[in-house]
Amino acid sequence: MKKEHGITVLILVLLWQVLSVVVHNDILIPYPIDVLQYLLQIITTQNFYQSVFQTIVRVCIGFGISFIIALILSIISNHSKVFRTLFEPIQLLTKSIPNISYIVITLVWLGSEKSVSVICFLILFPIFYNNFLFSMDNEPQELKDIARIYPESFFELARSKTIPMLIPTILSSSKMAFGLGFKVAVMAEILGQVRTGIGRQLHIARLNLDTTGLFAWTIVIICICFIIDWIFNQLINKKSNGG
Template identity: 30%
Template sequence: MRASTTKNKWLNKFIVLAFWIIVWQLVYILINNELYVPAPINVIKTLKVLIFKIDFWQSVGFSIFRTLAGIAISIVLGIVFGIVCSTNAFMYELINPLVIAIKSTPIMSFIIIALVWFSSDNVTIFICFLMCFPLIWTNVVEGIKNVDKNILSMAEVYKVKKIVVFNKIYVPAVFPYFSTACVSSIGLGWKASIAAEVLSNPKYSIGGQLYNAKLYMDSSELFAWTFVVIVISIVFESLFKKVWENKFKY
């Protein structure tokens, strides 16, 4: 029964993929201009050439590293400031306007400012952190605020140790909020990192490759690198969910 379900699941994915490739091919035929929309087969051929180049793997590796660094920093600081702000009203009022400003400001504005402040390599890490931090911070604060007050009161009455209250009450209550924020941060951080790389153009980066493809009007390579961005984003989120579900269940 399980094998049959798995088979049907993969069959459905194949049908969906085939459908959109056919749509892509029809759009290519309709527009009939390789500059605007390259043929799927040409993009596949370009991708086959790219994956055998050292530059390809260097660009992918460095882009992933910068993104993970930005996400890691945002998680650490998001947790720390989230805990502080949820227990201290003044700190919440102090940080909240900054978070609102970050959420409201277009990402391109931050990238341009960061280009003045940092080197091209560090721009990506900073932008990734900046986009992910509000998500982590907000969810940690919300999670702590929504902890059942009756359970906390009961723990206080029975004089339960603070470490036990933290591990058995706060962590399970906050975890769903935190988990959701992390999953969202992966997708958002990855897209923000690539956008930052397009403008900052560090030596090895997917964003830099996208910019060069656009500069030389190579639509097949532009689509190929875009496909790589999408695939890595899907793999990131899938791996994270699988590891999170298996290792950190509450």
């Protein structure tokens, strides 16, 4: 974290402290020290790690499936105009449906436990597919000319040229998609009232009017998203530096 970022966080915490003193109502705005104590308390429990693990697993499943299918379909679309034309209505449909509609419909069809990963897949797939296809559409003309001069099989071309060319797009898209998928998964867990997960803990805190717990678990989500961003930034920087 940069020094400027630390200063911004400190200012936000000070504002939070001032607001909590002015409001003086834990149900509305808890004190930062109370949230910190709550956070230190829950991270020593087994339930904390089970909740975080279950949510991350659900996100990884949806993320992985959407990434693989989007990569395959985008490569096929790039090589086949017929397939691309046939798939365009589905592409537009997936981009147009609101996220909340995905969540509600999937919960009705599959129930709470099975739906979170499916919801992540439905929401993340258009991001991957559109970004991959856009990147391939903007492939340098020199590479296209080389592919025409030295034709290769579909699979060999994908392995040797297309996928390596997509690495920067894969990293940047994955960074955005994983963070979004994590937040969507928590939302789906809350609406679906799953048995275990971060969304479950937020739901319980809401029912009990435990705003301190809500703030603490929100900080957990922020920290996880920050770690995810940091990991992908390291990978992107490594790739940019020729790693």
